[in-house]
Amino acid sequence: xxxxxxxxxxxxxxxxxxxxxxxxMAGILxxxxxxxxxxxxxxxxxxYNTCTIRDNAEHKVYSYLGRQAKxxxxxxxxxxxxxxxxxxxxxESLLRRVPEIDLVMGPQHANRLxxxxxxxxDGNQVVATEPIQIVEDITKPRRDSTVTAxxxxxxxxxERCTYCVVPNVRGVEQSRTPEAIRAEIEELSxxxxxxxxxxxxxxxxxxxxxxxxxxxxRHQNTLTDLLEYVHDVPGxxxxxxxxxxxxxxxxxxxxxCARLPKVCEHFHIPFQSGDNEVLKAMARGYTQxxxxxIIDTIRHYMPDAAISADAxxxxxxxxxxxxxxxxxxxxxxxxxxxxxxAYSPRPSxxxxxxxxxxxxxxxxxxxxRLNQLVEMKAAERSQRYLGRIEEVLVEDQNPKDPTQVxxxxxxxxxxxxxxxxxxxxxxxVKVKISEVRAFSLTGERMMNAE
Numbered sequence: 157x158x159x160x161x162x163x164x165x166x167x168x169x170x171x172x173x174x175x176x177x178x179x180x181m182a183g184i185l186x187x188x189x190x191x192x193x194x195x196x197x198x199x200x201x202x203x204y205n206t207c208t209i210r211d212n213a214e215h216k217v218y219s220y221l222g223r224q225a226k227x228x229x230x231x232x233x234x235x236x237x238x239x240x241x242x243x244x245x246x247x248e249s250l251l252r253r254v255p256e257i258d259l260v261m262g263p264q265h266a267n268r269l270x271x272x273x274x275x276x277x278d279g280n281q282v283v284a285t286e287p288i289q290i291v292e293d294i295t296k297p298r299r300d301s302t303v304t305a306x307x308x309x310x311x312x313x314x315e316r317c318t319y320c321v322v323p324n325v326r327g328v329e330q331s332r333t334p335e336a337i338r339a340e341i342e343e344l345s346x347x348x349x350x351x352x353x354x355x356x357x358x359x360x361x362x363x364x365x366x367x368x369x370x371x372x373x374r375h376q377n378t379l380t381d382l383l384e385y386v387h388d389v390p391g392x393x394x395x396x397x398x399x400x401x402x403x404x405x406x407x408x409x410x411x412x413c414a415r416l417p418k419v420c421e422h423f424h425i426p427f428q429s430g431d432n433e434v435l436k437a438m439a440r441g442y443t444q445x446x447x448x449x450i451i452d453t454i455r456h457y458m459p460d461a462a463i464s465a466d467a468x469x470x471x472x473x474x475x476x477x478x479x480x481x482x483x484x485x486x487x488x489x490x491x492x493x494x495x496x497x498a499y500s501p502r503p504s505x506x507x508x509x510x511x512x513x514x515x516x517x518x519x520x521x522x523x524x525r526l527n528q529l530v531e532m533k534a535a536e537r538s539q540r541y542l543g544r545i546e547e548v549l550v551e552d553q554n555p556k557d558p559t560q561v562x563x564x565x566x567x568x569x570x571x572x573x574x575x576x577x578x579x580x581x582x583x584x585v586k587v588k589i590s591e592v593r594a595f596s597l598t599g600e601r602m603m604n605a606e
Contacts, residue, residue, distance in 0.1 A: 164190040165199035169217065170207025172355055172398065173326075174240055176306035177266040178205045181239065184269045196224070201235040206242035208321050208502060217242055218253075225256040235259075235276060239266065244325035245503060247285045260285065263326050264311065303551045303563075303582045305349045307340050308332065309382065310356035310363075315401065317428075318439050319468065321502040322357055329358070331366050334377065334385050345391035350582055351549055354382070354397040360404035380412045387416050393584060394549060394566065398424045399466075403441040405450050414457040421458050422492075422568040425450065426466035430485030431478035434471050437507075444485055451489055460540070462567035464493040469526055470519030471499045473512040479522050486529055492537050492567065493595060494530045498523045531594045538569070538592040545602060546571065548587045553577040570596040 164185045168178040181203060182192065193199040202224050206217045221238070228234045237259040238250055244262030251257055258276045262285040265272065275282050312327040313320075341352055356362055363377030383395065395418045402425055413419045427447045429435050435443060454461050467486070469479060486494065498519035501508035546565040554560035554572050561575040563585075573587050591598040 162190050162200040163193035163198060164201040164203065165193045165196040166203045166205060167196070167220065168205045170205075170241070172306060172353070173263070173308065173357060174205050174207060176308055176355055177240070177263060178203075179306070180266055181205070181269050184267075188270055188273070197227070200231075200233060201237070203237040203239055206238060206240035208241040208245050208325060221254050221257070225254050228256045235273070237261065239263070239269075241321065241325040244285050245321060248283050251281060251283065258282070301551060302347075303349065303549065304351040304353065305344050306353050306355050307337060307344070308356070309337050309354045309379075309397075310359060310361060313357040314361065315358055315403075315441075316439055318437065318506040319471065319499060319502065319508075321505055324504050326357060329361055329365055331363050331377070333366065334382055337382065338386050338389065341386050341389045341392060345389050348391075348582065350392065350584070351394040351396070352386075352392055354379075354386075354395070356397075357399065358401045358404070359397050360400050360406075360409070378409075380406070380409045383409075383412055383416060383419060387418055393418060395419045396422060396568075400425045402427065402447050402450055407453055410450075410453055410457050420566040420568065421461040422464070422566065423454060423461060424464045427485065428466060428468050429471060429474070429478070430467075430482035431474070434474055434478050434481075437473060438468075438471065444481065448485070448489070460567070462492040462537075462569065463489065464495070464568070465491055466495045466497070467526065468497055468499050469522040470514045472507050472510040472514065474499075474514065474522075483526065483529055486526065486533060490533045490537050491530065492534060492569070494526075494534075496523060496526050496530060534594040535592075538594060538597065541565075541569065541589045541597055542592050543589065545586050545588050546597070546599070547584050548573070548599075549584050550575070550577070550580040550582065552581070565597070572596065572598045573601050575601055 166178050166182055168174050185201070190201060196202055204217055204220060224234070224236055228236060236257045238257055239261045240263055243250065243260045247260060250260050258281060259272055260283045261269070261272055265284040268284065272282050272284055310329055310331045312329045313323045314329045316323060344352060360379055362379040362382055366377040368376045379397065387395065400423065405425060427444070428438055428440060430444050432443045451463060454463065467482060469482065501513065548563040548565055548571045550561050550563040552562055554562045557572070559574055560572045561577050561580050562570060562572045565571055571587060586602040587599040588602055589597050589599040
């Protein structure tokens with residue numbers, strides 16, 4: 157089937173890994189001759205890159221799918237693809253629920269999209285969810301930004317947190333080689349990108365599956381080694397990484413981040429609960445005391461570092477006293493940003509089968525109380541920026557105010573200031589902060605600040 161003049165639309169749910177996968181799949185579609193369409197109803201190929209971490213994301217996918225399935229009865233040439241974690245989890249049962257789908261593909265198959273589509277265009281309905289060795293990223297992603305870019309460094313996850321579906325849907329850990337990662341970052345530099353975020357579901361596990369040990373007996377392909385290896389790529393001004401796991405977050409890594417000037421002073425380290433019994437039930441492999449020590453160590457080496465995290469409330473069996481331990485941790489640490497969620501049971505996870513589930517009322521009450529505290533603490537943390545001069549990497553125009561541009565500080569705070577995007581996009585600009593809010597800042601450009 158000819159693909160010229162055909163248009164595609166991708167809707168992405170969920171995490172940064174999914175966003176990175178969507179960019180790669182968009183790159184494949186454009187190589188095949190498809191053109192992007194902002195509007196799903198103008199597209200001949202619809203791809204939903206799905207997430208199964210939360211129940212509501214999954215419901216949303218089904219409602220979107222229902223609409224497009226109806227449309228397919230009027231336009232039989234419409235190609236309907238479900239990719240990502242719901243695809244991996246549901247597999248063929250998706251086709252039973254929505255027989256109009258042409259292709260169901262798990263996250264490990266993102267780089268095989270062209271092969272799979274060719275089978276579809278030959279008249280097949282295809283399900284690709286079997287575990288495979290990750291196909292190296294030879295595709296050129298169609299990246300959403302021209303300033304900042306994601307680079308996957310490790311796929312999958314070997315942890316077995318009792319609430320989490322990721323190991324079932326994203327497979328076992330597979331690290332890319334340092335050489336492949338550096339080559340991708342060098343290519344991004346040639347294209348003018350200024351900031352790179354290294355991505356992994358559990359990024360601190362990077363390299364555990366790669367060969368190589370130092371004379372002292374230390375594994376030589378760790379995240380710390382990778383940061384040192386890619387740090388000097390010319391043209392890239394900033395490096396970030398996510399998501400970290402407290403079990404593997406080492407002082408050696410923290411020291412390297414403090415020493416390497418391009419690594420931004422921002423760490424995303426989910427703690428999930430501030431109570432040791434709940435952490436044990438979650439199979440997280442650390443205590444709240446260990447988590448506090450990690451944050452203390454970061455602040456010892458980088459006093460101004462921004463810390464963000466994820467937390468779950470209403471885990472099965474969580475008592476009011478245990479929830480209050482989470483509140484205490486949040487109050488004591490003072491996060492710059494905290495992604496919060498009420499526990500929702502996921503298929504094929506141990507915690508979903510436990511009988512000590514909490515009521516929706518209790519979960520929603522705890523979520524609200526936590527969110528109020530988070531906002532209060534983030535607003536307090538923001539105060540330190542008032543009157544300071546921050547380096548902001550300009551990414552875009554402020555969608556709500558065309559006289560302003562926006563970008564992020566090294567600590568990952570969204571910052572707005574007056575300016576023209578045509579002149580400033582991709583520039584690092586010194587901005588004096590004049591207004592602080594819980595999660596963003598406003599300031600004025602320092603014209604001659606060096």
